[in-house]
Amino acid sequence: xxxxxxxxxxxxxxxxxxxxxxxxxxxxxxxxxxxxxxxxxxxxxxxxxxxxxxxxxxxxxxxxxxxxxxxxxxxxxxxxxxxxxxxxxxxxxxxxxxxxxxxxxxxxxxxxxxxxxxxxxxxxxxxxxxxxxxxxxxxxxxxxxxxxxxxxxxxxxxxxxxxxxxxxxxxxxxxxxxxxxxxxxxxxxxxxxxxxxxxxxxxxxxxxxxxxxxxxxxxxxxxxxxxxxxxxxxxxxxxxxxxxxxxxxxxxxxxxxxxxxxxxxxxxxxxxxxxxxxxxxxxxxxxxxxxxxx
Amino acid sequence: xxxxxxxxxxxxxxxxxxxxxxxxxxxxxxxxxxxxxxxxxxxxxxxxxxxxxxxxxxxxxxxxxxxxxxxxxxxxxxxxxxxxxxxxxxxxxxxxxxxxxxxxxxxxxxxxxxxxxxxxxxxxxxxxxxxxxxxxxxxxxxxxxxxxxxxxxxxxxxxxxxxxxxxxxxxxxxxxxxxxxxxxxxxxxxxxxxxxxxxxxxxxxxxxxxxxxxxxxxxxxxxxxxxxxxxxxxxxxxxxxxxxxxxxxxxxxxxxxxxxxxxxxxxxxxxx
Numbered sequence: 001x002x003x004x005x006x007x008x009x010x011x012x013x014x015x016x017x018x019x020x021x022x023x024x025x026x027x028x029x030x031x032x033x034x035x036x037x038x039x040x041x042x043x044x045x046x047x048x049x050x051x052x053x054x055x056x057x058x059x060x061x062x063x064x065x066x067x068x069x070x071x072x073x074x075x076x077x078x079x080x081x082x083x084x085x086x087x088x089x090x091x092x093x094x095x096x097x098x099x100x101x102x103x104x105x106x107x108x109x110x111x112x113x114x115x116x117x118x119x120x121x122x123x124x125x126x127x128x129x130x131x132x133x134x135x136x137x138x139x140x141x142x143x144x145x146x147x148x149x150x151x152x153x154x155x156x157x158x159x160x161x162x163x164x165x166x167x168x169x170x171x172x173x174x175x176x177x178x179x180x181x182x183x184x185x186x187x188x189x190x191x192x193x194x195x196x197x198x199x200x201x202x203x204x205x206x207x208x209x210x211x212x213x214x215x216x217x218x219x220x221x222x223x224x225x226x227x228x229x230x231x232x233x234x235x236x237x238x239x240x241x242x243x244x245x246x247x248x249x250x251x252x253x254x255x256x257x258x259x260x261x262x263x264x265x266x267x268x269x270x271x272x273x274x275x276x277x278x279x280x281x282x283x284x285x286x287x288x289x290x291x292x293x294x
Numbered sequence: 295x296x297x298x299x300x301x302x303x304x305x306x307x308x309x310x311x312x313x314x315x316x317x318x319x320x321x322x323x324x325x326x327x328x329x330x331x332x333x334x335x336x337x338x339x340x341x342x343x344x345x346x347x348x349x350x351x352x353x354x355x356x357x358x359x360x361x362x363x364x365x366x367x368x369x370x371x372x373x374x375x376x377x378x379x380x381x382x383x384x385x386x387x388x389x390x391x392x393x394x395x396x397x398x399x400x401x402x403x404x405x406x407x408x409x410x411x412x413x414x415x416x417x418x419x420x421x422x423x424x425x426x427x428x429x430x431x432x433x434x435x436x437x438x439x440x441x442x443x444x445x446x447x448x449x450x451x452x453x454x455x456x457x458x459x460x461x462x463x464x465x466x467x468x469x470x471x472x473x474x475x476x477x478x479x480x481x482x483x484x485x486x487x488x489x490x491x492x493x494x495x496x497x498x499x500x501x502x503x504x505x506x507x508x509x510x511x512x513x514x515x516x517x518x519x520x521x522x523x524x525x526x527x528x529x530x531x532x533x534x535x536x537x538x539x540x541x542x543x544x545x546x547x548x549x550x551x552x553x554x555x556x557x558x559x560x561x562x563x564x565x566x
Contacts, residue, residue: 014470015391019399022384025376025440026406029418034409036417093312099305109553110313113320116549116556119499120517121538124524125323128531133335135322171316172560179561199301228412231501235521249412249502256416257506266416273413280408 034273041266051263058267068268070243071251077158078247079226082165086222087215089170094177095207108178114171123235126164127151130236154244157237161245164232169225173218180214181207213286220283224276248272323542327535334531345532350540353523353533359540361512362519365434366498367544369515372435373497374490377444381489382482385448386474390460407442411503419506433507434515441496444489451485452478488559491552498545516541 041058043051062068093111097104114122129136130150137147150160184207192206230249233239239246239254246254248268256265326334327350329343337343354360388400411418418437427433455478463473479486504515514522520541524534549556 011470012391012393012396015387015393015396016399018383018387018391018470018474021380022440022442022445023399023402025380026402026442028421029437029440030406030409030414030442031402033414033417033421036421037414040417040420089312093308096305096308096312099302100309107309107313108557111309111316112557112560113546114316115560116495116542116545117320118517118520118538118541118545119501120520121323121542122319124520124534124538125319127524128326128334128535129319129322131335135335135339167315167319170312175557175560224410228410230412231499231517234501234505235524252412252416253502253506256419262416262420269413269416273410276410276413277408284404 037266037269037273040262041270043263045262046260047262048260054263058264062267062271067243067246067251071246071248072271074158074245075227075247078162078165078229079223081162082169082226083219083222086166086169086173087218089166090173090177090218091211091215093170093174094181097174097178098181108175111171112175114168115175119168119231120235122164122168123232126167127236130160130164151237152241154240154242157241157245161232161236164236165226165229168232169222173222176218176221177211177214180211184210216286217283220279220286223279227272227276227279323535323538327532327539329532331529331531343532349530349532349536353527353530353536354540356527356533357519357523358511359516359519359537362514362516363540363544365508365514366516368431369435369500369504370494370497373439373441374493376439377441377493378486378489380440381442381444382448382474382479382486384445385450386452386478388445388449389452389455390457403442403445407446411438415502415506418503422507427507429508429510429513431513434504434513438497438500438503441489441493444493447485447489447492448482451482455481484555484558487552487555491548491555492559494548495545 040051042053042055044054044057045051097107097111100107128134131137132147132149132152136150141147148156150156188206188210189202192202197205228249229247230253233245233247233250234253237245239250249272252265252268252272255261255268322339325339325341325343328345328347329337329349330345333341333343333345384403388396388403422428422433422437425432459477459481460473463477468477499517500515501517501521504513504518508514508518520537523537527533
């Protein structure tokens, strides 16, 4: 800890003053809303009449709330099928990028482009790419396959959104992986080469162990981002067809702002928040672990 | 040697394949914006459409897109200024000061980073409503203006600065705010750029909050305007693509200008 020698007494007042504007923002627009959401989740509230206390009614109802359970399942499916393949693709692609010599910078820039595109532009473009008459189906036709109703059948729509998330998320995590690979000290590889290690054996014994923290980070980041997804579903399918892509954030949005059931929607929010909190705490724990080994 | 050449060729093949898949939708969007509806799903990607720029002129005049653009830029600027200034102040405080509640303050800041907007939109909306901010710029701009991550980026950079700089400035009689703004802040300028870029991008992509508070068309930001255009004219494919390019141009230009910092910002997450 490098703290100013003169310590608490003389300059501490300034330290507190410097923190004040940020604390004010955090208190008004983050901490208070969190506490308030617990309060609302214990009330029946439709914005029109005053809130009525109902205790834990909504929490107890969760286990038999079909809309919620379905949405929870859709969310978990989406997150799992986004996180796992993206992790694999981004790792492999990042690794391949390290093998490219001087041209690496150019490829890196091109691969990063989807992360620069506004989410809404991405959603609008993919909505057309996945149109029944669109280019994705043209490609399938070229391979001799029948056209797929990507966004208009409840069986395929969840997969269509997962596909889009692969395109969008891979870009970002590839760059994180590439940075991780490039940070591995060269002498680790040289030592392994002296020991006669090659190919897979280098990957298993040198690269993978060194990349553990980056892998953990990407898993946590992509899981949290997956849980928070909203714009793609809202724009491309609006949760449909037949609710097949109604992830939690969208269910919360509709329950509160379309059906004005603020208490019920707040209960859903508390569940989502708790899930994200657990994963974030896991991240802190993982990062602490990394500093110990570093 | 033989083996490493094969490995390298495989890597090149993978990267080229991935890049083609990455660029295809973007190129398709550009090509589609110049096509008429009947050309869009039939012709090949590289066939130049006959619509010219008509998709742009007709779509952009149909809705106040330049007002949406203004609102988006305003929101991004407010967010960047608030985050850089308040983030630098708080980051400095966490890095270099110790006072009675400094531990508690650090804990509050750390906790707040884990609170996702998606989970608190309802109480936030009710709060803004209670403030009487319904359909105002205050509601659109303020609640999501501050990006807490900024505090951490600044703290990280400032911890590395030796205390001697601060002590020397104090001996010279500089006031505490003066020390921060003329001694410390110039030393962490690269971090300030990273914070500004991350915050700009976050604000530019923000969708859920504006959707909830900007029911008035005049308050809409670009993402909302684009989405609303799509739902109103969803069969005017070429125009929808023109609108989606209009929204993508500012961030792409921004990216080209600050490319190194963008990638540094992302990479930092993977290495630190």
